[in-house]
Ligand SMILES: [Zn+2]
């Protein structure tokens with residue numbers, strides 16, 4: 093896709109401020125900074141970003157029906173292949189073991205780690221498959237009269253952040269690097285099918301745009317009053333439907349397009365985020381003290397925590413893997429919690445002027461946080477692959493489940509945080525400035 097063209101905010105002093113626009117299909121309300129903006133007509137391959145905070149607002153894709161259906165259909169076919177054939181084989185000390193893709197969940201289930209097994213099955217199989225099926229259903233629904241399109245579109249965007257196939261692929265690479273010194277690894281047909289599934293799955297999401305998709309599912313709801321670009325939604329008594337991007341009058345509780353309850357700001361956003369962050373901080377202590385993995389080798393049992401496993405890899409000379417685990421399991425979760433607390437604090441400051449910077453930081457921690465799950469997935473892969481009874485076997489420790497809970501809590505904290513609260517104090521001060529130009 094070509095880079096951002098166009099847009100956007102007609103700030104104070106612009107000629108368009110004098111002309112109120114009443115066609116909401118041409119207007120966008122930024123979900124990150126709450127500014128009403130006029131969208132230009134986009135050509136295929138172009139996208140529009142918010143000039144105030146840089147958030148992606150709209151995009152137009154080439155062949156918007158055919159390409160997503162082909163990518164998602166091919167991804168589902170690859171996922172089927174990934175489950176049908178041997179995934180990885182391992183040879184060590186005269187023994188061999190073959191792992192199937194489904195083993196990453198089923199082995200954990202048999203070892204009485206049911207919650208971990210269910211989580212991993214959801215993250216790498218059920219949710220990605222449901223998302224791909226939803227993409228196909230929605231796009232075909234634009235051609236044929238299919239029921240429940242709004243429900244499926246809501247489900248798609250609710251599940252999207254929890255699809256972790258890319259992180260699983262990183263977990264596989266880390267596991268192979270850890271094992272390659274002690275064993276021979278042979279990659280099966282399903283491994284390559286899974287790699288293709290990852291690529292096609294990511295590509296299917298890249299070629300759909302939320303605003304464009306919803307505009308095809310149902311027409312943009314009309315507003316009973318005109319809007320001015322360059323002013324906030326708060327000022328103009330209008331709020332954003334976070335699900336379908338429609339603009340909803342403040343007096344209306346429900347979005348008339350997707351039937352979702354729409355709020356001006358997320359209720360108790362800061363309180364919920366802080367509560368989730370505190371819970372994550374408390375759980376992070378046992379997550380580091382409890383063993384994340386148990387290795388049985390020639391009758392000897394060694395429990396390893398996140399830190400001890402990391403030090404062991406460093407001593408063994410596996411520096412790149414040690415650095416990746418250090419970043420994903422130590423630096424990212426701690427930095428995410430600290431930054432999220434800092435962002436919560438910023439919303440309470442009456443005078444603060446670096447909203448664009450803090451919004452970018454928020455988007456970064458929101459995106460990077462899910463990668464912390466890589467260590468949990470490495471444990472699941474190792475447990476499924478290294479099964480040679482007393483010669484050498486790997487079992488997950490309770491620390492893996494606790495650490496997964498930490499990552500999920502920090503992800504939920506990021507979802508609970510409403511970045512528009514960073515901009516609201518500035519908006520209140522700037523209203524005078526906006527008004528002065530009209
Ligand atoms: Zn914005």
Ligand SMILES: [Zn+2]
Pocket residue numbers: 333334335336337338347348349350351352
């Ligand atoms: Zn809606």
